[in-house]
Amino acid sequence: MRQSPRPGVGRPPGRTATVADMILLLAARPVTPRTAHPRPARRRSPYARIFTAPGTRAFAAAGLLARLPMGMLGVSAVLMIAGVLLFAAQRRTEPPAVPRPSGRTLPQPPAGGTPTPLRIRGLPPLLLTFLATGAVFGSLEVVTIAYVDAHGFRPAAGALLALQAAGSGATGLLLGLLPAAARPARRFLGCVAAMAALLTLPPAAAATGAPVLLAAALLTAGTATAPVMVTGMGLVQSRTPAGRLNEGMTLAVTALLTGIAAGSATGGWAAEHLPSSAAGYAVPAAAAALALAITAAAAAAAARRS
Template identity: 70%
Template sequence: MILFLAARPVTSPPVRPAPRRARAPFRLRPLAPYRRIFTVPGTRAVTAANLLARLPMGMLSVSAVLMITGSRGSYALAGAVTATGLAATALAGPWTARLVDRHGQARIAVPATALAVLGSLALLLCVHYGAPDWTLFACYAATATTPNTGGLSRARWAYLFRDDPAARHTANSFEQAADELCFLLGPVLATLLCTTLAPEAGTAVAAALLLTGVLLFAAQRRTEPPVAPTPATDRTRSPLRLPGLPPLLATFLATGAVFGSLEVVTIAFADRHGLRSAAGALLALQAAGSCAAGLLYGLRRQPGQARHRFPVCTAAMAALMLLPLLAATAGGPAALAVALLLAGTATAPTMVTGMGLVQSLTPPGRLNEGMTLAVTALLGGIAAGSAGGGWAADHLGGVGAAYGVPAAAAALAAAVALLAARRRPACPPAPVS
C-alpha cells in the first residue's frame, strides 16, 4: 500500500502516429485499430486490471438486493438501501473525481476504494448479524466513494493518445464495449454466487475483486496521466459552467432514463408472460447488441466532428427504441428479443460519441470530474427511468405500452442533442494534454 501511495508517476513519452505503410484491405485487418492501441507499453496490463475493478460495478447492487431480501424478506427495504447508495454516489462521485484530478489517480483511487470496500463489508456483517435497518443505509452510503473506474481508464487513453484523435475514438469505443460486458456478466455472476453459495457471497466477492483490481490498476504508473496544473480561477469553477456541457449532461440524463426504464419494463414483461427467469436473457441481448456495436463503431475513424455525429446517434437510438414498443404490443417474447438486440446497437455509438464530447469540452485538469458528472447524470436518469418504467408497467393497462417510456426518453435525448447542436458555437475542442 505504501509503495502505491508514495511512488511518483512516471509519464510515458507522447505517442506518435506509426509510419504509414501500405494498407491491406480492411476485410483482411478488421481488428487493426484495436491491435494498434494495445501496442503502447503498459496498456494491456492496465486494461486487464481495470476490467477486474470494473466487473463489481455490475455486481454490487444486485448482490445487495439478494442479500437483504434473503435475510430480511423485504424488496422495499432492499430497494430503498440501493437507492440511498445511488443518491450518495451521485453526490460523492464528482468530489472524488475532483480529488483525482488534483492529486493523481493512485493517490486517491486506492484510499477511496478501501473506504468503499469497508462499507460493503460492514453491510455484509450488519445483514448477517441482524443489525437495525438504519445501519444498512449508513453502510451502503459509505460505498459512494468508489472511484469511477471506467472514467479513470478513459482518462489514461485520453492522455496516451492526446495527439491522435482516431486512436482515442477506438479506445473510447473499446471502453464502452467493456462497460457493456461488465454490466452483462456482473449480475449473472452475482446471482450465481448469492443463490448457490450464500446470500453474502456476491457482496464479499465483489468487494475483493474491486480492491484487487484497483490496487493492480494503481500500480501501473507508466500510463497514469500526470496531474495537470489548474489555474486558481478554475479550481472553484465547476465544469457545469463550461459552454456546451450542461446540454450534453441533460442528454446523458435522458439516456440514463432509457436504460433504467427499459430494464424494469422488460422484467415486468417477462413476469407477465410467465418467463421471469428469462428476463436476464432478454436484457443480455440488449447489452450484447450494444457491445457488438461499440466494437464495430471503433474499428474505423468516423467522418466529421463528434458534435455533428452526436445528434445523429441519438436520433438513431430514438428510432430503434420504437422496435421494443412495437414488438411488445404486437408480438411476443421472441419478437421482443430480436427488437431488444437491434435497439441495443444504437446505445454504444451514442455513449462513445457523447463521452468523446465530454473529453473535448472539459479542460485537462478537470477531465475525471467532467466524465464523472456524465456518469452521475446517467445514474440520475437510470433512477428516474426505473421509477417511471415501474409506474407505467402498473398503470398503463398493458406491459407492452410501458415500452413507450424508454421510447419517449430516447426521443427526448435526441431532441436535446439536436437543439444543443444548433446553438453550440463552432469552436475547436479543448486540447487533451
C-alpha cells in the same frame, strides 16, 4: 425481655398469601396454542447458510443476498474483477497525466474563462442528454421485467436483458476500432438519432406478444446505446479543461445515474398504471426521443453561433 417475632414468621396466612396463591393459580393455567397455518415450503438459498453464523445477521445486505442465486453473484463478481483489471492494464489508450502546479490551490481558469464545467458552452446539453439516456436504461429494465411477468415467461427476463446488453457491448467494441471522428458532435447526433429510432422497435414487438420478436428488438435496440455513451463521454472530455476533467466526468456520470433512477421509477409507474404491459415500452422510447430533441437543439444552436 421477650422479642417480637419476625414479620411473616409464626403468623397465620393472611391476605398477602391468598393473593400470591391466586397469582400462582392463574399463572399455572394452561394456555391454548394458536392454530398454525401451514406455509408452503420455499427453496432455501445457498446464502442462507452463510448468515446462520452468530453475528452475521446484523448485516443489512443479508436479506438481499439471501434472495440472489449463487451463480448470478459469482458470475457478476468474476466479470467485474476481470473487466476492471483489463481496463486498468490499457496503458496505450489512457489519457496523459496533467501535472499539477506547485502549491495547494487548484489551477485558475484563464482570463475570460469559466470557473466550473457547468458553465462551459456545450456541456449542459450533454449532461441533459446523459440524463435522458440514463432514463432509457432504467426504464427499459423495469418494463421488460414487468412485461415478461405479465405474459408468464418470467424466467426469460434475464436472457432478454442480456441480449440488450450484448448488442450494446458489441457495438461499443466495434466503435472502438473506428478512427476518431473529425466532427465528433455530428457523430454524436447521429448516434442519438439511431438510438431514438431503434427504441421504437421494442414497443412494436411487445404489442405482438411474441417473446422471439421482443428478443430481436431488444438486441437491435441495444446496439445504439453504447455508441451514444462512447461519443458523449469523448465530447465531455474534449470540452472540459484538463484541470477540471474529473469534475466534468463526475457530472456526466451523476447525470446518467440520476436518469437511471428516474427512468426506473417512471417505468415502474407505467407498469402499474398503464392499461397493458406492452405500453410500458413507450417510456424508454420517449426518453430516447427527448435525448434526440436535446441534442438536435444544441447542434442547431452551435450552428447558429458559428
